[in-house]
Amino acid sequence: MTGSEAFEPESERVTRQLRDDILDGVRQPGSKLVERELAAELGVSRLPIRDALKVLVTEGLVTPRPRTWAVVREFTSTDIADLNEIRTPLELLTFRLAAQRRTRPGLEKLRSDLDAELEAAHTGDAVRARRAAADFHRTVTSLAGNELLSELERTLRSRMRWLLAQHDDLMAVANEHEALYAAIAERDIHRVEELVVKHLASSRGAAAARRRRPQSS
Template sequence: MTEVAAAFESEVERVTHTLRDEILDGVRAPGSRLVERELAADLGVSRIPVRDALKALVAEGLVTPRPRSWAVVREFTPADVADLNEVRSALEVLTFRLAANRRSRDGLQRLRAVLDEEIEASRRGDVVAARHAAADFHEVVTSIAGNDLLFEIDGLLRSRIRWLLVQHEDTGQVAVEHEALYEAIAQRDIARASTLILAHMGNIRYLDDPTWRDEDPQLSGS
């Protein structure tokens, strides 16, 4: 890759990363317009990296394309969330079981580090940072599960699942539950990890529509 091509690639990655974070953090609300010309001016780049970034975010499921040169931030419906939770519930149980069985010292250190970040952010009231760290916790667990195919599948869904994970409202309770999950993994307690992750998914309440827990038996714990 030439130096110019490498610089262009990094610009696309920067724009994609910036827009992704703004969507996940709610800076760009669901349904808001994403116009190439306006985004290019805001971010100080040409329209080409913006166009490529929007294509990447469409593929990640965070953006809905519109004709010509604009798109909108995806509006997740209750049906979208129910579908996502059905898939996530199956993947999470497998992921945490594998992580408890296969965790290494290095994996535990990485998991402890991100958990400490989550706890500290929650204690100081930094909700955005706490949610980011909480989502990172799940991603680190996936990485230490040691299954390449599972990691690949997670990559396909990562942005949508991360969107779901950063919607929770009680960062303190999530951190407490993550602490218990960490201990189960550290002790190689596969059965407890399975039980805790199911309870964890049932306990999380989401900001946009709390009735999702009542509509979805998996989330409501029934």
């Protein structure tokens, strides 16, 4: 690891830790995020905690409260509908461009993401499978080769990762990604579009089913 790779500002490390905790389900929706308590828990001063919470508010994962605390956002049905309205045209465009513009190194990275997801799904490791699924989508965006699209993806990344995590059938998602990988590799744009529509429908159904399920105490 190079020095530049090894160095990570404390505020960025704390932001990444809290983001992962939220998206991996460690910190549940509605949970309080109190600066003083988080600073003691993570062994840092309150400044990086404050900076991290500001970033997570911007990313749409945290809802601010007065003074020195916030809560993990509880996504409503309207929030999810709004996300899906944005996600549908963006993913259709992203996957279409990826199929048109994919490169050999890009396909190798996409295959690596997919293999990591398949392995985690086979072993039932939900956290690793969902992180790899998010990596798969991020790599597809890079294959699309459109900087403005990449900028939009970065803005929505955390909320889209949250949406992906609503799907409990890890193998179903991995298998859908494997079919998408094959279509991208073959530059089969019509097939890619077909599969994206099915993938989005599957995701919407999974999110709706999860919301209908009684919450465990």
